[in-house]
Amino acid sequence: EVENAEPGGESVQAGGSHTLSCKKSGFTSADFVLGWFRRTSGHECEKVSTITGSGRTYIADSVKGRFTISGDYVDGTVTAYLRMDRLETADTGVYYCAAAPEWLGVDTRECSRVRGTQVTVSA
Numbered sequence: 296e297v298e299n300a301e302p303g304g305e306s307v308q309a310g311g312s313h314t315l316s317c318k319k320s321g322f323t324s325a326d327f328v329l330g331w332f333r334r335t336s337g338h339e340c341e342k343v344s345t346i347t348g349s350g351r352t353y354i355a356d357s358v359k360g361r362f363t364i365s366g367d368y369v370d371g372t373v374t375a376y377l378r379m380d381r382l383e384t385a386d387t388g389v390y391y392c393a394a395a396p397e398w399l400g401v402d403t404r405e406c407s408r409v410r411g412t413q414v415t416v417s418a
Contacts, residue, residue: 304412304413304414304415305412305413305414305415306415306416306417307382307414307415307416307417308382308416308417309382309383309384309416309417309418310381310382311382311416312378312379312380312381312382313379313382313414314376314377314378314379315331315376315377315379315390315392315412315414316374316375316376316377317329317331317373317374317375317376317377317392317394318372318373318374318375319372319373319392319393319394320371320372320373321371322368322371322372322373322394322396323371324348325348325349325368326348326396326397326398327347327348327368327373327394327395327396327397328345328346328347328348328394328395328396328397328400328401329345329346329347329366329373329375329392329393329394329401330342330343330344330345330346330392330393330394330401330402330405331343331344331345331364331375331377331390331391331392332390332391332392332393332401332403332405332406333386333388333389333390333391333406333411333414334388334389334391334406334411335385335386335387335388336387336388338388339403340391340403340404340405340406340407341355341357341403342355342402342403343355343357343358343362343377343390344358344362344364344377345364345401346364346365346366346375347397348368348373348397352364358379358386361379361380361381361382362377362378362379362380363377363378363380364376364377364378365378373394375392375394377390377392379414382416383416384416384417384418385416386414386416387414387415387416388413388414389406389411389412389413389414390411390412390413390414391405391406391409391410391411391412392409392411393405393408393409
């Protein structure tokens with residue numbers, strides 16, 4: 296299994312909070328979708344959260360009520376944040392960020408396409 300993660304990563308205590316940020320450039324309009332995905336131990340790549348240029352959001356049931364996505368678009372650059380509260384050890388994994396024109400979309404194949412960030416939640 297290829298984790299495709301950047302070296303290093305983040306360590307957080309269970310119950311704590313952490314915010315991931317992601318910046319993608321090269322967009323010609325605000326018609327985008329940005330998604331956060333993750334691969335946790337023993338699980339396939341999971342779509343965690345997405346946000347579109349119109350502000351439409353999606354949050355997976357597994358993190359609903361704990362994770363919040365936000366983002367903006369300025370001069371061709373999409374910046375998005377994934378605020379993670381009340382982290383659990385089960386949230387430990389590699390987190391991936393990907394963005395594309397909304398008509399093209401993003402999906403769980405991003406876990407194999409982009410470099411992710413290791414997030415480790417310790418008890």
